Amino acid sequence: MKIHVIGSGSSVPSAVRANSSYLVVTEGLRLIDCSGSPAHSILALGYDLSDIRGVFITHAHVDHIYALPSLIHSLWGVGAYRDKPLPVYAPDAAIETAKTLLGIFSLESRKNAVRIDWRPLGSQRSGELALTSTLDAVVHPLTHGTCEAVGYQFGSVLFTGDCIYDARLDRAAAGIKSVFMDCGGGVDGSSGHAGAKQVVELMSAHSEIEQVFLTHIHPSTSDDELSKVCCSRGRLVKVLKDGDLIEF
Numbered sequence: 001m002k003i004h005v006i007g008s009g010s011s012v013p014s015a016v017r018a019n020s021s022y023l024v025v026t027e028g029l030r031l032i033d034c035s036g037s038p039a040h041s042i043l044a045l046g047y048d049l050s051d052i053r054g055v056f057i058t059h060a061h062v063d064h065i066y067a068l069p070s071l072i073h074s075l076w077g078v079g080a081y082r083d084k085p086l087p088v089y090a091p092d093a094a095i096e097t098a099k100t101l102l103g104i105f106s107l108e109s110r111k112n113a114v115r116i117d118w119r120p121l122g123s124q125r126s127g128e129l130a131l132t133s134t135l136d137a138v139v140h141p142l143t144h145g146t147c148e149a150v151g152y153q154f155g156s157v158l159f160t161g162d163c164i165y166d167a168r169l170d171r172a173a174a175g176i177k178s179v180f181m182d183c184g185g186g187v188d189g190s191s192g193h194a195g196a197k198q199v200v201e202l203m204s205a206h207s208e209i210e211q212v213f214l215t216h217i218h219p220s221t222s223d224d225e226l227s228k229v230c231c232s233r234g235r236l237v238k239v240l241k242d243g244d245l246i247e248f
């Protein structure tokens with residue numbers, strides 16, 4: 001498995017980090033969150049747009065979903081996914097946001113539109129957003145303020161999306177070897193985001209974790225500071241940068 005870091009930044013603008021997005025390459029491509037210029041990013045990495053097996057949205061916040069219309073428009077432009085549908089996975093609330101965004105540009109109703117296979121994952125409010133498996137991913141409900149949020153697990157790799165460290169993340173991390181973890185809360189963490197100190201807590205609670213990749217980095221936090229807090233655990237902790245390639 002290869003993982004390309006398309007965007008390792010938070011929602012706060014940064015000169016060096018784009019908004020959150022990763023490309024997972026196994027058999028085909030899986031795009032986790034949708035920011036920046038996704039079709040360009042995929043092409044620039046040398047991949048084929050028709051190899052996208054699914055788009056996996058973690059939650060409905062702007063920095064994780066705004067580029068979905070751009071991706072669908074690009075796929076329409078090259079005539080991809082007219083026959084086979086493109087699965088888009090997200091919590092129910094994020095599916096509604098995504099449909100609204102695409103509706104603004106008539107992306108689902110135009111001639112030769114991209115066929116989207118909407119895969120709503122449920123809602124925490126109705127108690128339906130639960131640990132579940134879909135395609136080749138395991139979906140983990142996580143806590144991110146009042147926003148319905150999920151993490152996605154591919155094999156023993158977990159992408160948290162935005163979240164705090166709590167019992168849900170503990171459950172999600174069980175048996176996981178590699179975590180791509182929200183560290184948008186700086187060193188101490190914030191009400192909606194984990195920070196370096198919570199990363200240390202997570203590693204202390206889970207000796208099975210071998211590697212932690214910090215992402216969703218706030219521009220006011222220095223990478224060195226995050227590394228210093230996390231790196232005493234004897235396991236790999238890397239503060240991600242855009243363009244990083246992680247191979248397993």
Ligand SMILES: [Zn+2]
Pocket residue numbers: 010011020061063064162216
């Ligand atoms: Zn975010």
Ligand SMILES: [Zn+2]
Pocket residue numbers: 059061144147162
């Ligand atoms: Zn968020």
